[in-house]
Every structure is written in structure tokens, then in C-alpha cells.
Amino acid sequence: MVGLAILASSLLTNVSSSESSEPELDLDPDQHIVEVAVGETATTKDGSRVTVEAVDAQPADHGTAYTVVVEYCAAEDNELVRPANFRMLHSQYTHLAHSIDPSDDALEVTRLDAGECATGNVGFFIAEEEPTELKVDYRPGDLSSLTWVVDDPE
Helix, strand or coil, X not given: CHHHHHHHHHHHHHHHHHHHCCCCCXXXXXXXXXXXXXXXXEECCCCXXXXXXXXXXXXXXXXXXXXXXXXXXXXXXXXXXXXXXXXXXXXXXXXXXXXXXXXXXXXXCEEECCCCEEEEEEEEEECXXXXXXXXXXXCCCCCCEXXXXXXXXX
16 A cells, blocks of 8 residues: 555656656747738838738628728748738637729739839628727738738728
8 A cells, every 4th residue: 555655656746747847838939920000011020011001891791891902012022922811800700811803903912023012902701790809910921920900990
């Protein structure tokens, strides 16, 4: 019986010592997170400038359609601009960009050289009439994000 108590004590000591020796999770030092208001320009970690110029809301069947006017200015040659890198956030939900008619000045997938800019619209749909905590988010594919807080869509 005493031997069983010693064995149990030894196992508990080994478990607690192995738990405390695990390394802590470190965030990526290259992570770049910026939050600004609509109309302001944010800069990616590579130096490109991105602006959400305006957010327009229109009632639609079963929700609200949003048109987001964006400008992307490349810092390096051969940068690829993709509307799919933009997302709309509200509360805990994330909405992906959807295709809009090219006649609506849609932002196209485009390769830019340093100093060149692309401007266009990105479309979103939210199945609510008045979503809360509305934001536009740009994620270029790494852990970085640029986020614009939408106070009142036009």
C-alpha cells in the first residue's frame, strides 16, 4: 500500500514538472496588425498603402448589400491585388467578398509595379438589416491584417 502511494506521488510530480517545462506560445514577430477608421490609409508590413475610402450600404432582399471603395498602392514591383483579400466583419462573423458587376467599377485582380495604384469596389452581403460592430479587413495571406472600423455606412 505504501509502495502504491509513493508510485502515485512520483507520477504526479513528473506530470506537473513536465507541464511547467513546455515552452510558451510566442506570436510571430512579423505579425502586423493595424486598425484605423474608414477614409484613413493603412500601411502593410511591406510598405504598400491601402485605403478604404467609403462603405455604402443598400437594402437588399433578406439583408444588406455593401459596396466598399478601396485603393491599393504597391510598394514593390509585381504586387498582386486581389479583392478576395478583403473581408467584412461584424460581431463574431466574417463575410468574404463576392463578385460585383464590372460596370460597378469592381476592383479587379491586378499586378502592380512599385508606386502604381488600383482603385475599385469590393462587394459584400450580410443577411441582416443593421449588423453591429462593422469592419472591413484586409489580409494579404500572412498573419498581418489591416482593419477599418465602419461607424455609419453611407
